[in-house]
Amino acid sequence: MLANTSQMLLRNISDLTGNILxxxxxxxxxxxxxxxxLPAPTxxxxxxxxxxxxxxxxIPDITCYFSALPEFQQQFDTVVIYYPKSKEQLSLTLAAIAPALTDSSQIFLVGDNKGGIKSLSSxxxxxxxxxHKLDNxxxxxxxxLNGSLAALTKPRFSQQQFTINHTTLNVCSIAGVFNHGKLDTGTALLLNHLQHITKGSVLDFxxxxGVIGAFLKKNNSAINLYCSDVSALATEATKQTLQANNLQGTVITADGLPAKPACFDHIVSNPPFHTGIKTDYSISETFISQSKDRLNPGGSLTLVANTHLAYQTLLEQTFxxxxxxxxxxxxxxYQTIKR
Ligand SMILES: C[S@@+](CC[C@H](N)C(=O)[O-])C[C@H]1O[C@@H](n2cnc3c(N)ncnc32)[C@H](O)[C@@H]1O
Known part of the structure; x- marks a missing residue:
């Protein structure tokens, strides 16, 4: 399957030359x-x-840089940026790629009409x-995109302090991490209902x-904390959040439930229901149905969801x-216990 944005990129393949990022x-x-x-020697x-x-x-012959913030060992002739979710994130992305560009590098941007790219010019x-708009x-x-990126501010994580139920936490994040700089209303509600978690291995999925994991660990030093996310920006933020509160935990970047450890005593989550700009329940459906096998007997799954999402039926079918x-x-x- 190809996203519309990727089909658009292929439609404009003649713009891509030399060393492409x-x-x-x-x-x-x-x-x-x-x-x-792509023609050789691209x-x-x-x-x-x-x-x-x-x-x-x-894929062989392709270099994939996978990290929170990139560090390139080469310079590129052509860069294609998929328009991110926020303008702030675009500024950070441009600053992050700037060191890998030359004066003659070409920058292209592709984005879905509904994803904010329409305001790119301003x-x-x-x-x-x-x-300059080239295709629609x-x-x-x-x-x-033309002009110099040299003056853009280098991307940095920032820190905010939140007090939740008398627990004060330093939370680190950067544009691109969920709800950057704010505490989600659903997450705040979830943190009021985690008193059953006091020990054992706990996954913040x-x-x-890292706000949920940090909150739990700060209030229950006996727990063995695991935090996972598909986004390396998120897991880097979580590592920094744990460090900023002097807390220990294992942080894993993984698509879906992390492979290890095999089982947890508790899983807690404000699960995703978006992929890019589209509503996508499939990640949460897979997460819920796989959670049962990843809990020890008597273990709990506690999650927060928007009331319009039909998770109750799925949870009942599974648990x-x-x-x-x-x-x-x-x-x-919602809370379920594995029998
Ligand atoms: C609603 S946010 C919750 C973030 C945080 N727990 C909080 O409450 O503020 C959902 C998170 O799930 C992550 N996510 C999305 N798809 C995922 C996947 N396939 N596997 C693991 N995490 C995923 C997103 O990157 C995002 O950080």
Whole structure:
């Protein structure tokens, strides 16, 4: 399957020359479709912070940079950036790739019409850059970007302090991490309903900035904490959050439940229901159905979801009995116990 944005990139393949870098593409079939179409001696690299995308770019003859922030060992003639979720993230991405560009490098951007790319020109202007629209098809836009990136501020993680139920936490994050700089209303509600977790191995699945795991570990030093997320930006934020609160935990970047350890005593999550800009329940459905096998007998799964999401049925199908611990502000807290 190819995302519309990737189809747009292939439609404009003649713009790609020399040493090519593709930045933050979705986890689709682009790498396999693009590589055979490029004339020699073109070289192809990808930068991604997403474990699922990194997996789809594990192909001989392609260099895949998979990390929170990239450090390139080469310079690129052509860069294609998939338009990110926020303008702030775009500024950080441009600053991150700047050291790998030469004066003659060409920068292209591709994005879904519904994903914010329509405001690229005005945002580029604020950065002292010029964006020119080159193509419009498949509900997507294809732009080139001109100007110097040298003055852009180097990406850095920032720290905020939140007090939740008398627990004060320093939370680190960066644009691109879920709800950057804010505490999600659903997560705040979830943190009010975790008193049953006092010891054992605990997984914070889809940890984002690590606020749930840090909260649990700070209040229950006996727990053996694991935090996982598909995003390397999120897991780097979580590592920094744990460090900023002098807490210990194992942080894992993985698509879906991490392979190790085999089982947990408790799993806690504010699970994802978006992939890019689209609503996507499949990640949470897989997570819920696989959780049962990854819990020790008597272990619990506690999660928060928007009330409009039909997770109760799925939880009942998988676990049998489901308890609704709370409902407020459009969110519901579900708890199930593995029998
Ligand atoms: C709703 S956010 C919750 C973040 C954090 N726990 C909080 O409450 O602020 C969901 C998180 O799931 C992560 N995620 C999305 N797809 C995933 C996948 N396939 N495997 C693991 N984590 C995923 C996202 O990167 C995001 O950080």
């Amino acid at each position: 593709i930045v933050e593409p979705p986890a689709d079939e682009l790498a396999r479709s693009l590589l055979p179409e 070289k192809l690299s990808c930068y991604t912070s997403n474990a699922a995308t990194a997996q789809s770019w594990q 945002h580029a202007e604020k950065l002292g850059l010029q964006a 098809a498949k509900h997507c836009l294809w732009y080139c 889809g940890c984002g900035s 049998g009995k489901v308890t609704v611990l709370a409902k407020a502000n459009g969110f519901v807290i």
